[in-house]
Amino acid sequence: MxxxxxxxxxxxxxxxxxxxxxxxxxxxxxxxxxxxxLAAEDYASLRQLMGVATLPGVVEPALSMPDIxxxxxxxxxxxxxxxxxEGGVVSPGGVGFDINCGVRLLVSxxxxxxxxxxxxxxxxxxxxxxxxxxxxxxxxxxxxxxxLERLLVEGPSWLVExxxxxxxxxxxxxxxxxxxxxxxxxxxxxxxQRGRPQLGTLGSGNHFLEVQYVDEVYDEEAxxxxxxxxxxxxxxxxxxxxxxxxxxCTDYVExxxxxxxxxxxxxxxxxxxxxxVESPEGRDYLGAMSAAANFAFANRQLIAxxxxxxxxxxxxxxxxxxxxxxxxxxxxxxxxxxxxEVLVHRKGATRAFGPGNPELPERYRRAGQPVLVPGDMGRxxxxxAGTEGSMRETFGSSAHGAGRKMSRxxxxxxxxxxxxxxxxxxxxxxxxxxxxxxxxxxxxxxYKDAAEVVEVTDGAGIGKKVARLRPRIVVKG
Amino acid sequence: MLDHTADVxxxxxxxxxxxxxxxxxxxxxxxxxxxxxxxxxTEERRVELSAPDLETLLVRWLNxxxxxxxxxxxxxxxxxxxxxxxxxLRARLxxxxxxxxxxxxxxxxxxxxxxxxxxxxxxxxxxxRVILDV
Numbered sequence: 001m002x003x004x005x006x007x008x009x010x011x012x013x014x015x016x017x018x019x020x021x022x023x024x025x026x027x028x029x030x031x032x033x034x035x036x037x038l039a040a041e042d043y044a045s046l047r048q049l050m051g052v053a054t055l056p057g058v059v060e061p062a063l064s065m066p067d068i069x070x071x072x073x074x075x076x077x078x079x080x081x082x083x084x085x086e087g088g089v090v091s092p093g094g095v096g097f098d099i100n101c102g103v104r105l106l107v108s109x110x111x112x113x114x115x116x117x118x119x120x121x122x123x124x125x126x127x128x129x130x131x132x133x134x135x136x137x138x139x140x141x142x143x144x145x146x147x148l149e150r151l152l153v154e155g156p157s158w159l160v161e162x163x164x165x166x167x168x169x170x171x172x173x174x175x176x177x178x179x180x181x182x183x184x185x186x187x188x189x190x191x192x193q194r195g196r197p198q199l200g201t202l203g204s205g206n207h208f209l210e211v212q213y214v215d216e217v218y219d220e221e222a223x224x225x226x227x228x229x230x231x232x233x234x235x236x237x238x239x240x241x242x243x244x245x246x247x248x249c250t251d252y253v254e255x256x257x258x259x260x261x262x263x264x265x266x267x268x269x270x271x272x273x274x275x276x277v278e279s280p281e282g283r284d285y286l287g288a289m290s291a292a293a294n295f296a297f298a299n300r301q302l303i304a305x306x307x308x309x310x311x312x313x314x315x316x317x318x319x320x321x322x323x324x325x326x327x328x329x330x331x332x333x334x335x336x337x338x339x340x341e342v343l344v345h346r347k348g349a350t351r352a353f354g355p356g357n358p359e360l361p362e363r364y365r366r367a368g369q370p371v372l373v374p375g376d377m378g379r380x381x382x383x384x385a386g387t388e389g390s391m392r393e394t395f396g397s398s399a400h401g402a403g404r405k406m407s408r409x410x411x412x413x414x415x416x417x418x419x420x421x422x423x424x425x426x427x428x429x430x431x432x433x434x435x436x437x438x439x440x441x442x443x444x445x446x447y448k449d450a451a452e453v454v455e456v457t458d459g460a461g462i463g464k465k466v467a468r469l470r471p472r473i474v475v476k477g
Numbered sequence: 478m479l480d481h482t483a484d485v486x487x488x489x490x491x492x493x494x495x496x497x498x499x500x501x502x503x504x505x506x507x508x509x510x511x512x513x514x515x516x517x518x519t520e521e522r523r524v525e526l527s528a529p530d531l532e533t534l535l536v537r538w539l540n541x542x543x544x545x546x547x548x549x550x551x552x553x554x555x556x557x558x559x560x561x562x563x564x565x566l567r568a569r570l571x572x573x574x575x576x577x578x579x580x581x582x583x584x585x586x587x588x589x590x591x592x593x594x595x596x597x598x599x600x601x602x603x604x605x606r607v608i609l610d611v
Contacts (some may be wrong), residue, residue, distance in 0.1 A: 072592030
């Protein structure tokens with residue numbers, strides 16, 4: 001389809017001027033190497049970003065983070081704010097199928113050396129304790145329909161009250177794990193059916209549980225605020241709202257496709273289906289999305305509980321695993337930016353509030369919000385901090401991960417004849433996976449280097465590097 | 478099968494709508510299982526659907542199948558489809574119980590998407606392309 005017009009604003013910041021049906025400019029963050037990746041995919045994801053800028057009520061500019069890649073409707077890594085008072089819309093394609101998918105980082109005072117002594121035992125215990133999903137749910141945890149409805153409103157606090165976690169866990173969760181306005185009645189019967197057996201399961205695809213250690217600290221002060229120091233063992237949990245959230249997205253894309261013409265919304269891509277925030281359909285979706293978001297927060301809470309059990313069984317009993325932070329990278333939230341209340345969609349992008357924000361727990365208010373950037377399962381993940389730059393330029397948002405560069409099919413082909421699990425073992429990383437297919441598809445080479453994404457994020461000032469984490473155990477669904 | 482950076486897609490070709498939906502089931506099973514179940518299923522389900530256009534019908538059909546496999550643990554292996562007026566379909570599905578070990582579970586499908594979705598009639602046959610979020 002050829003090139004598109006964009007101009008360089010600063011070292012890592014580019015602008016696509018308003019053109020065609022766009023209602024505002026688009027801005028994206030990239031390095032030279034990321035630009036090459038974008039060119040290699042014929043700028044498909046930037047074209048999606050231009051599509052986002054055509055939606056009614058969009059607040060300038062439509063944005064994408066350095067981990068941008070091709071999604072549907074919105075690109076993954078896309079951020080866009082809409083003003084409800086200006087006819088602003090909500091779009092399920094701007095949130096994604098896996099509503100409130102996100103990451104939770106647990107920190108311990110276990111050292112890397114202590115971990116090495118019991119690594120194999122811990123890997124086995126984790127694989128046994130944390131089910132991956134279909135046909136593999138925990139038999140000892142079941143939730144009835146009325147309880148599930150309550151959980152959709154209350155989120156992880158419902159679980160904590162029943163002994164699945166500590167009250168202080170809630171402090172470390174974005175929005176305390178409870179989005180307001182959750183409406184269990186706006187969630188379809190089918191979504192309940194898909195979600196109910198899956199609470200406390202990891203899921204497949206790029207979801208994982210990783211035991212890591214802190215191998216480098218870049219910002220002493222922020223690391224101290226977060227309680228991070230070199231050699232310390234951490235656990236990163238990446239999971240979402242499972243079948244419940246997937247079904248909510250499926251249901252409402254269909255619904256919005258039908259109603260978009262009624263509201264005069266012209267769609268350049270059907271997966272961009274949208275409805276005004278201030279419409280019955282828009283309100284229903286937001287109610288269902290918030291319910292699915294609370295399910296996702298609760299899902300990570302239960303997985304964290306199972307993780308603690310596994311650590312205890314592996315001989316680390318009495319060694320607490322504290323929630324450093326839990327944050328989502330697929331949601332839409334009403335927030336105040338530039339003096340007005342806007343609905344910020346973050347699809348494959350993460351909230352990154354800067355220092356002083358009253359939304360943050362007291363202990364992080366000076367350093368800014370912890371931003372977790374998981375990498376691939378072989379290299380490293382990063383902890384960053386939200387900045388004044390992210391508040392000023394990106395509606396308080398930042399990158400959410402490495403981003404794929406290889407299709408699953410190509411990754412499988414590249415893995416043929418290799419034993420990735422053994423290769424990882426030689427690097428000192430133990431892999432426990434439900435099947436070989438996921439390991440092959442999720443190989444390191446299939447992902448961009450998370451360090452590249454983080455360098456751009458840090459260089460552009462929309463996040464600040466705090467620490468790097470190296471994997472030692474990977475559990476895959 | 479199509480290459481998509483983040484997800485999985487497939488293209489199918491068939492002489493009629495009914496055949497196209499059968500082929501779509503085959504495509505879905507190839508995404509979900511390493512060794513999809515074959516032969517006659519012992520269980521039976523019935524599905525009725527309608528849609529305003531062929532593309533939406535294809536998405537609804539695939540989402541119905543995803544629900545049966547992942548939500549109910551029923552894997553359809555054989556299907557008889559009747560397509561009536563106004564794009565309504567009645568299908569009789571024969572299938573087996575989901576067995577993740579036996580059929581080589583390759584991961585969940587979140588949903589069939591409208592992104593890049595296409596159903597066109599060319600040279601007397603229907604060609605469809607669909608991308609699944611995995």
